[in-house]
Amino acid sequence: MTLLLRRWLIAGLLVWLPLGVTLLVIRFVVGLLDTSLLLIPPAFRPEIPGLGVLLSIVLVLGTGAIAANYVGKRFVLWTEALFARIPLVRTVYGGMKKLAETIFSDQSVSFRQPILIEYPRKGIWSVAFLTGSPIGEVQDKTADHVLTCFVPTTPNPTSGFIVLVPEKDVIRLKMSVEEAMRLVISLGVVTPERTDPPADPPPPTP
Structure with missing residues (x-):
């Protein structure tokens, strides 16, 4: 009976632990993106769960579209020049900009190998x-x-x-x-499958 209960407990944990962690991560990301609703005045702020995710995507795409044209590029350069004059801000902003450029560059191999x-x-x-x-x-x-x-x-x-x-x-x-x-x-528990066939065992020593 003890072995059966232990088997049920492990089987239940294998179902709920990954599911629970996944839901927590999704909830955190959605909650973080929902903060973009703070840009909308409280009187016009809709109470729709997840709407901030859509708004965040629209803001990122819209910002990218503006920054990609000539006027937007000039504004970004002016903003960066302004940030470069502020001691603490220029350190944080400059480091994060360099990191983002390195990671998202098409020629970058960062974290891809x-x-x-x-x-x-x-x-x-x-x-x-x-x-x-x-x-x-x-x-x-x-x-x-x-x-x-x-x-x-x-x-x-x-x-x-x-x-x-x-x-x-x-x-x-x-x-x-x-x-x-x-x-x-997974602490090494979840290992990928072999990409090469295992080597032949060495011949027995006489």
Whole structure:
């Protein structure tokens, strides 16, 4: 009877845990996007759940359409020049702009390549993501050509460590970014399928 109850408990948790976490994430994202309704005066603000999501999408697309034309580009440049004169704002805004440009660039490989590196020491392997190739002083003061790698923490991949690893020591994985993220978030329980057939076992020693 105890084994049966334990089996039912595990089966129930396997159903509700992923579902509950998914619902919480969706609720958080929808609630965050719903804050765009604050732009509408309270007297005209409709009480429709999820309307802020649609409004946020419209705002982002509209901003992109304006910023893509000549007048919009000039306004964006003027705004950036204004922000560059404010000490704290220029640091935050400049860093976030550079990060967004790097991630969303068509030529960027940031977070699009799962890799395997020996971290935190030789002989211990960690799943990481290639974020770029450093230039300037960082590269000039290293003997080898290094790559910037992000090692996410488990089970929260939004935090982690930045390490500079020689390119010759980086193993590029064939798994997708989504598969690598599932591996990290699940504490290694959810592993992707093999992309290559397993190697033949070594012959027995006589």
